[in-house]
Amino acid sequence: MSADSPASRDVAELPSPEEVICILKKQSPTEDVYEIFSLGQGGQDGGKPSFALRRLSYARSDDGENEALQHLVDKFLINDLPVYLQPGQRRRVHVIVSTHSGTGLSTQFYNDVLAPLLKAFDLTASGEPEQGGAEQQSSYHLLITQDAESVKEFSRDLAAPDRDEKNIEHTVVLLSGDGGVIDMLNGYAPMDDADIDTDPQRQPLVAIIPLGTGNALFSSLHKIVTTPTASELVQGLRTLLHGKAAPLPSFKAVFPEGSRTITYSETSNPTSTGDDSIKAVDPTPGLGEQTEYVTHLYGVVVASYGFHSQLVWESDTPEYRKHGADRFQMVANELLGESHAYRATVEIGRSSTTAGGQIAGDETLDRDRHSYILATLVSNLQNTFCISPASQPLDGQLRLVHFGHVDGAKTMEIMMAAYNNGRHVDMRWGGTAAQGQDGNKGEDGVGYDEIDEVRITTHEEDARWRKVCIDGTIVEIPSGGRMVVSTEARRHLRVLVDGSTTYKFAS
């Protein structure tokens, strides 16, 4: 980080607006001095990623001609840290560095950017959650994840506070992808469900610094932010320092008896863990498959069965993991080549007539072989991959994107259209070109429905084709078993969204 001394500067030296995080006005007896914080990012052309927090001071010329500076000041001036980042007797601030998110850049980003940025506001890390002493009032609790349970355990603790901690508000800055938010939700929601009196103001406020792979929630929440353009990380820091809290919509997926999560992680003990419900099998040395019985999960992004869940699962298996970033393309090619027809019954539930005019009631999809079934609360699974173009940030409306069995080329065409601003939802096809193995020759297309609930019953015998995906977590459901995914009326967490954007559903 560079810290130049306050001095009048040529406007040409101002950082590009895309890189500006925030501007602080400094006390000076003679002139207005502005401190501009910006983010420099290197390695975007394939080199090693690097980040630099830049901190430069500028004086406004007396004749007020410095238009470029004034433009930045108008957009990015903040007076102080927002209230939700001020620790005190009634508020704790936590920063969670999720070390396995994305390509593992969270620690570097914390050290090079976030910690110095917060320090510029006199906010520093304490070793432990503060107890409210005067000396500790400007420190935050830093958690560096040690394993896949770290965030969930932290969140469970927040949901079950000691009596005298009950009225404390918590702000949680998450350096992670969607996984961090989902771990927070799945740690918090079960306890929250049991406590019907929870004051929404007491529900944790999550601020996302998008350091995952997909960052679907962050992308979708910031899709409507118009000015000025910025990288996701700059936008994350802008929202952190100039954001507003909004209730985060979620869904609940309930699984049939015998369903198990499937995860892979390094294990030194490939035999039974001793817990009846947890087994560990080790297909490759050092990387084991763990399965754990599961009854339900909460999600904020996606619940899927078919091509999407298969791709998420198979690209995470030890067999493909060893191929690094190439593994997604490899698995996609393999799956498109196989073009498996997923045998399932899909029922849709709507408790009221939707805004889009779809009639209330239940409906069973008129096909028993599928390529793609995906329910989502967000518009984008990645910055450029728009799976649900009608979804508005925070609208809480579950939407189902689905199509019957088609060949790999058609699946590819549909996926490519999603990269074109979500055009896939208008795709129709008919006759022999669309003919699937089920012999359906009528006009077909991508289904796109507003729903309250979807019930998916798999009829597959082979366990390979019985994997569903809930926000990246893979669950194997038994043959004939039914997964039920429904929107939740209750909100469990609050999320920070851009402070200068109007969110239609942010009340």
Ligand SMILES: Nc1ncnc2c1ncn2[C@@H]1O[C@H](COP(=O)(O)OP(=O)(O)OP(=O)(O)O)[C@@H](O)[C@H]1O
């Ligand atoms: N030290 C660790 N050891 C093992 N697992 C970890 C560790 N730290 C974090 N994790 C787990 O890694 C996962 C990271 O998921 P996250 O979503 O943040 O990243 P991602 O999958 O790359 O991004 P996205 O979900 O946005 O595509 C989380 O589920 C988290 O629990």
